[in-house]
Amino acid sequence: MSARYRVGVDIGGTKIDAVVLADNGAVLQRVRHATGFGEAAVVSSAIEAITEVVERAGIRLQDVATIGVGIPGAVDSTLGVVSHARNLGVEHLDLAARLTAAFGVPVRVENDVNAAAIGAFHLLELPPTASMSYLNLGTGLAAGLVLHGELWRGARGAAGEIGHILVDPGGPLDLDGQPGGLEVMASGSGIARQWGTGESNSVTAVLDAADAGDERALAIRARLYAGVAASVRILVLTMDVDLVVIGGGISRLGDRLLDGVTGLFDAWSEQSPFIASLQLGDRVRLLPDGAEVASLGAAHLGELVPAPVSTPEVVA
Numbered sequence: 001m002s003a004r005y006r007v008g009v010d011i012g013g014t015k016i017d018a019v020v021l022a023d024n025g026a027v028l029q030r031v032r033h034a035t036g037f038g039e040a041a042v043v044s045s046a047i048e049a050i051t052e053v054v055e056r057a058g059i060r061l062q063d064v065a066t067i068g069v070g071i072p073g074a075v076d077s078t079l080g081v082v083s084h085a086r087n088l089g090v091e092h093l094d095l096a097a098r099l100t101a102a103f104g105v106p107v108r109v110e111n112d113v114n115a116a117a118i119g120a121f122h123l124l125e126l127p128p129t130a131s132m133s134y135l136n137l138g139t140g141l142a143a144g145l146v147l148h149g150e151l152w153r154g155a156r157g158a159a160g161e162i163g164h165i166l167v168d169p170g171g172p173l174d175l176d177g178q179p180g181g182l183e184v185m186a187s188g189s190g191i192a193r194q195w196g197t198g199e200s201n202s203v204t205a206v207l208d209a210a211d212a213g214d215e216r217a218l219a220i221r222a223r224l225y226a227g228v229a230a231s232v233r234i235l236v237l238t239m240d241v242d243l244v245v246i247g248g249g250i251s252r253l254g255d256r257l258l259d260g261v262t263g264l265f266d267a268w269s270e271q272s273p274f275i276a277s278l279q280l281g282d283r284v285r286l287l288p289d290g291a292e293v294a295s296l297g298a299a300h301l302g303e304l305v306p307a308p309v310s311t312p313e314v315v316a
Contacts, residue, residue: 008299066302070115117144119297138248186227247287
């Protein structure tokens with residue numbers, strides 16, 4: 001039998017989600033494991049998850065065509081090397097080579113948000129000619145870009161890192177010491193730093209306090225809505241994507257988030273006929289609750305042709 005199954009692995013800060021896809025894209029099996037801390041532990045926990053999901057799917061390793069991995073940090077997708085994944089205790093890890101040596105199967109490694117973007121594109125069954133941005137609102141804020149069905153990384157692999165865009169000079173400081181970045185305004189970690197009470201779910205706590213009239217919570221909530229709305233506006237104005245799909249933990253707020261964001265779209269549209277023509281509200285969709293798009297997208301990475309990250313030549 002020729003290899004026809006694909007394995008996808010999402011390595012997160014606390015868990016690994018691994019799936020097996022059939023050749024028609026159906027999920028045959030899924031397992032979850034705790035993620036180890038440190039380079040050796042990350043590799044061993046990934047090997048354990050891949051081994052188990054293949055066994056549970058009732059297939060042989062030789063029937064697996066590709067293994068794809070989504071992981072936080074800076075990823076050289078050509079070499080399969082991960083750097084600076086601090087929440088995993090990884091400084092520099094040749095992950096593709098380590099997993100290829102363990103399984104003898106081609107391995108593709110990609111940044112977790114980019115993998116999730118591919119997964120969202122397939123989950124929503126968008127046509128191959130469509131363009132989509134996946135806006136991840138989780139611990140951090142970043143976007144993955146799928147343009148005409150192809151993952152776009154940019155010249156140096158930084159495409160979609162919009163969390164570093166500064167939009168409010170008088171806003172709170174981000175981790176780089178710069179004021180009013182999108183990430184500090186509209187990510188879980190940014191809101192937790194602004195709220196500063198140490199609660200396990202700071203975003204929900206802020207919204208509940210804002211509903212009760214707390215002035216500081218009202219200001220943080222307003223920045224959350226403004227940060228998400230600005231992120232969508234930036235993605236549409238720079239890339240003119242058909243759709244912006246919002247995922248990550250904050251997306252689970254549902255209408256509590258979307259109503260505030262679309263309210264800003266409406267206000268902008270009243271002020272600007274051009275912004276009104278963009279129909280921002282019609283181009284935003286929340287990821288279905290519970291959708292595990294990162295592992296799904298990782299499984300589809302084997303379909304993609306490696307795109308080397310190149311450094312543009314400087315012309316004197």
